[in-house]
Amino acid sequence: MKILKYITILFFSSALLVSCGGGSSDETPVDPIVPVVLDPNEATLVFPEDNTECNEGVVNANDSSKSTVTFEWTNSENTDSYEIKVKNLETGSITTASSTTNQKAISINRGSPYEWYVISLVNGTSSTATSETWSFYNQGQGIENYAPFPAIAISPLRGSTISNTSTTTTLEWSTSDVDDDIISYEILFDTIETPTTSLGVTEDTTLEVTISPGNIYYWMVITKDSFGNTSNSELFEFRVE
Incomplete structure (x- = not known):
């Protein structure tokens, strides 16, 4: 009878320890789900067209030497916003603008050659995608023949x-x-x-x-x-x- 009583007490103590242990030690912690951010695709330029004269700009009311041109491109996949780069090929100056749509109005010099491209951006990653680079002349008053684009x-x-x-x-x-x-x-x-x-x-x-x-x-x-x-x-x- 003493042996049986001892075994009963030992079983009860073991059960008590398991019940107070807060669960099995074999449980594996669950890693948080990290969303996958896809790299953006490059945009396709639409307007101003490559190697052409742009004559659709609106002459600025306060400065007739400039006109506002609306740059357009196609929406690219996996993209939250765009950065537009417009370079004056005569002066080398670069205008940078941002847009969350597929167009942006930018004021530039009339009668000057430009090149432009668009960078696609997405939140959550530093990866970008860059479009082709196109060149155009912004129409100027009284210009009958344009100089060539710089080589x-x-x-x-x-x-x-x-x-x-x-x-x-x-x-x-x-x-x-x-x-x-x-x-x-x-x-x-x-x-x-x-x-x-x-x-x-x-x-x-x-x-x-x-x-x-x-x-x-x-x-x-x-x-x-x-x-x-x-x-x-x-x-x-x-x-x-």
């Missing part, structure tokens, strides 16, 4: 480093003109930051130049149309190893 470097890319596998390399660029009347390009090429050495005039958009290792080369393109209008590109540079 863009294709090769070597600005800031790039090329290996000295040869004593020459080929400069390549691209440009466009609303009036489609470009007749020539003059290339300035030198090892100084303000190149003054002209390599002559060409009708092509490529030119072979002589290079040597250990140098940084600077170059720019002067584009000319049939009316004598010219445009200077930005300064491009590349390093030769």
Whole structure:
């Protein structure tokens, strides 16, 4: 009888400990659900169209040298807002604007060349998506023929480093003109930051130049149309190893 009483007491004590333990120690804590934020897609530009004259701006009442242009693009997926970048190709100044819709009215100079693009943004992530870059001329009073758009470097890319596998390399660029009347390009090429050495005039958009290792080369393109209008590109540079 003593043994039976001892076993009964031991069982009761064990049951009491389990009931007071607050549940099984094998329970796994549940991790909080973290929402997945998808990266935004790039927008498709609509207006002003690429390589055209924009003549739909509204001339500003207080400043006739400016007009307000409504930039438009398609809505992109997984996007909460947009950042619009508009660059004056004559001055290099950049106007930045924000929008939660697929359009934005921006005041810009009349009779000036511009390029623009749109950055798609989404809350909860730093990831962005950038559209193509389009160029246009904002219509100006009394302009019958527009200067070409400044040339863009294709090769070597600005800031790039090329290996000295040869004593020459080929400069390549691209440009466009609303009036489609470009007749020539003059290339300035030198090892100084303000190149003054002209390599002559060409009708092509490529030119072979002589290079040597250990140098940084600077170059720019002067584009000319049939009316004598010219445009200077930005300064491009590349390093030769």
